[in-house]
Each structure stands twice: as structure tokens, then as C-alpha cells.
Amino acid sequence: xxxxxxxxxxxxxxxGEKVFLECVQDMDHENMFWYRQDPGLGLRLIYFSYDVxxxxxxxxxxxxxxxxxxxxxFSLILESASTNQTSMYLCASSPRHISxxxxxxxxxxxxxxx
Amino acid sequence: AQTxxxxxxxxxxxxxxxxxxxxxxxxxxxxxxxxxxxxPPSRQMILVIRQEAYKQQNATENRFxxxxxxxxKSFSLKISDSQLGDTAMYFCAFMKHxxxxxLTFGGGTRLMVKx
Numbered sequence: 001x002x003x004x005x006x007x008x009x010x011x012x013x014x015x016g017e018k019v020f021l022e023c024v025q026d027m028d029h030e031n032m033f034w035y036r037q038d039p040g041l042g043l044r045l046i047y048f049s050y051d052v053x054x055x056x057x058x059x060x061x062x063x064x065x066x067x068x069x070x071x072x073x074f075s076l077i078l079e080s081a082s083t084n085q086t087s088m089y090l091c092a093s094s095p096r097h098i099s100x101x102x103x104x105x106x107x108x109x110x111x112x113x114x
Numbered sequence: 115a116q117t118x119x120x121x122x123x124x125x126x127x128x129x130x131x132x133x134x135x136x137x138x139x140x141x142x143x144x145x146x147x148x149x150x151x152x153x154p155p156s157r158q159m160i161l162v163i164r165q166e167a168y169k170q171q172n173a174t175e176n177r178f179x180x181x182x183x184x185x186x187k188s189f190s191l192k193i194s195d196s197q198l199g200d201t202a203m204y205f206c207a208f209m210k211h212x213x214x215x216x217l218t219f220g221g222g223t224r225l226m227v228k229x
Contacts, residue, residue, distance in 0.1 A: 092217075
């Protein structure tokens, strides 16, 4: 089975802290994504990566950065956490060259910034 | 840019009955894919069904089927013989044919199946 694993299910951080959300996939997928999920807004794309060390901004990249040093791992970084970044964060992966394939998701990290 | 709209924030259905979830989208693309994803309380997103825009035939997966109206840019999900395990958030999503597999999601519909 394809597995996408996010390092934490729940996280509580203080305003101004640097926060790392980690995501690992075991299917050798080229594409990896970070989405943010908020009630009524669905999922919105923060960043994606189509290869090691490659990254592209999604729809809402402000306040976030990403790192992809290894193919299987994609990290989301909140440089200075703010309360408006309290949300559910979902990581996903998919193969690159099959454009109609499904994306496989992690179980999400619910981040609370206090 | 693409937008996806789900106009029903919440719905409920009795067990064994049929329910239809609505989704409309806006795009200038001609080739694309549409998806319905399910997110149960466990939070694990699961693909329910997928439709390729160039295919006229509506996709079906067991109790799940879609009504794809390309000209109207409508993509509704019908769940037949609803089961308690169908209780979940349902998201409609759009993907361009050559778009790096990025998904654009609607706001979601929370479905409650009642015994």
C-alpha cells in the first residue's frame, strides 16, 4: 500500500516559533504537495515539489517555505508561526508522469498556534 | 485559474437511501480530470471516483456514480444505498491535464448518514 506519513497528528506551538512539518512517502513518487485545510475553504495548495531540491509556489505560499533534500521527504516550514496559521495541514504525493492518477494523502497535522 | 464550488456545506441521508452531492467548476481548459475525495473522521483522504473530461460516459464505482455535464461544468456525486460508513466530508477536485498533478478543491460537503 502507498503510504504517506506525517510526523505529527497534533501540534501546539507558540507565536513566533519556527515550526517544521515533516512528510515522508514510500512509493518513490516524484510529486509532493502541501495543502492547508480550513472549514468552508476546502484544501488550498501551499507549495509543491516535482523533484529533489525543486519547489513551486502554490496558491497561498506566504508565511511558509519548504525543503526537499531527499525524494521521499518534503518538509513544510513556518518561519515564524502566527495564529492565522492555525489549521489542518495535509501532505500528498503522486507520480509525475501519469497526469490522471490519484494523489495519496497523509493523515494530516492539526496545528494550533497560541 | 480554476475554481471549484460545492454549494451544500452539510447534508444528511437515511441509511439505504440515495443522496446527490453537487459540484460546479469554472475553467478555460478543455482537457482535465475531476475527482471526488472522501475524508472520514479518521482524516485519511480517500479517492472515491475519477472522471476524465474527454470521456462522455459517466464514471461509476460500485455504489458511487457521477453525473458529468461538461457544457454546464457540473460534476455531481450520487451515493446509492447509503451506509453509515459513508459519513464523511466529501471534496470535489479539479486537475488540469498537464498541470503537474495539482488539485484545486471545493469547500467540501459534510455528509451524515443516519441509521
